[in-house]
Amino acid sequence: MSEEFYHDDPIESDVPKRKKSSALAALVLIAVGGFYLQSTFAANLSMNSATTIEFGQGVSQAVACSGSTNLIVTPRASFTNGAGSAGAHYLQSVTVSNIPTSCYGVDFIISAYGDSSSTPLALFNATSTNAVIYDNDGTFLPNNRSTGMTVSSSTGTFTAIFTTPVAQSSSVFKLTIQSSAHTTWSCAQGGACSVGNVGPGGGTIFYVALSPFACGPTRSETCTYLEAASTSGVNAWTDAQVPWSGVPFAAIGATAQGTEIGTGYANTLAIVGQSGGGDSPGKAGTLSRAYRGPNNLSDWFLPSKDELNQLFLQRSNVEGFVQPFYWSSTENTGVYAWFQRVDGAYPYDKWKDLYVRAVRAF
Numbered sequence: 001m002s003e004e005f006y007h008d009d010p011i012e013s014d015v016p017k018r019k020k021s022s023a024l025a026a027l028v029l030i031a032v033g034g035f036y037l038q039s040t041f042a043a044n045l046s047m048n049s050a051t052t053i054e055f056g057q058g059v060s061q062a063v064a065c066s067g068s069t070n071l072i073v074t075p076r077a078s079f080t081n082g083a084g085s086a087g088a089h090y091l092q093s094v095t096v097s098n099i100p101t102s103c104y105g106v107d108f109i110i111s112a113y114g115d116s117s118s119t120p121l122a123l124f125n126a127t128s129t130n131a132v133i134y135d136n137d138g139t140f141l142p143n144n145r146s147t148g149m150t151v152s153s154s155t156g157t158f159t160a161i162f163t164t165p166v167a168q169s170s171s172v173f174k175l176t177i178q179s180s181a182h183t184t185w186s187c188a189q190g191g192a193c194s195v196g197n198v199g200p201g202g203g204t205i206f207y208v209a210l211s212p213f214a215c216g217p218t219r220s221e222t223c224t225y226l227e228a229a230s231t232s233g234v235n236a237w238t239d240a241q242v243p244w245s246g247v248p249f250a251a252i253g254a255t256a257q258g259t260e261i262g263t264g265y266a267n268t269l270a271i272v273g274q275s276g277g278g279d280s281p282g283k284a285g286t287l288s289r290a291y292r293g294p295n296n297l298s299d300w301f302l303p304s305k306d307e308l309n310q311l312f313l314q315r316s317n318v319e320g321f322v323q324p325f326y327w328s329s330t331e332n333t334g335v336y337a338w339f340q341r342v343d344g345a346y347p348y349d350k351w352k353d354l355y356v357r358a359v360r361a362f
Helices: 264-272 284-290 305-313
Strands: 059-062 070-081 087-097 106-113 131-136 139-142 149-154 157-162 174-181 204-215 221-228 241-243 325-331 336-341 347-351 353-355 359-361
Touching: 070 174, 087 106, 087 174, 131 157, 139 149, 139 157, 204 305, 204 359, 221 305, 241 284, 264 284, 264 325, 264 359, 284 325, 305 325, 305 336, 325 353
Parallel strands: none
Antiparallel strands: 059 070, 070 087, 087 157, 106 131, 106 174, 131 139, 149 157, 204 221, 221 359, 241 353, 325 336, 336 347
């Protein structure tokens, strides 16, 4: 689905190569020609066209909604440790200040680009390329498609903070900030979701958390929703009856025994990575991880015990959830794994050969 933003003619400027000794990336703001439609609501900033810009250095520039008032734009980086001595600086946040009241009611859209590509870099949540901030009459809020980003708001100033930043500073050469008329996005487009909505993966939303929960392959991310794979349409899911693992009598241990919401992804990776053939094709974990859905997303997994129970509780809102027994990704012992009976509200454990429904968290 295409997304239209409104803007003035872009002003393009190049930035020289950064010095290799610097751990932080040079940064300019640049627009991608032809990507946005014309409107008086928006403008692009072209920052410091002659020299490089370090993270932490604010640059002033007027945009369409601000008239003659210059906004101050300040990108900042953070260092994230890696395995051993590995680690990297990431674009962690962007502060925009000196915003006048003439910008009330607009969305600010922030994107980052590499040295030569016109494709925006992912900023957070692994795939989110736009940080969208709504100016709600002076109170700045993350637009409802920006789950995974928090916004600190004060008078005339906001800071967009990426919960799990993914754009390395060394890869960021260009940054755009634009303003457009405020847009409310559907759940499928990445906006706010309710149970029963079509999600970004083309499936059905079956769980909405009251507060974000730890999720992802290492539970280092935060999510709010759970989505079940659809059994109709393009690249539909089929509830197949398969063994739980390629090694049915060997215990995996704690890495596959998470029960709560947010542990299914990590459990599934432990199943697939089980020593001695856990990644065998046609098994519950492998099938779930291999699914891509209609929108080619790669973060599907086998739900944990509690995630599967939520799917059962919302079964009237999820198409095709009718088989008698479904696998969870939660191991109980080396011979048993937890499953859900569709004719009862309580999960049990059973020898490993039942039906599978893939889910995803975001």
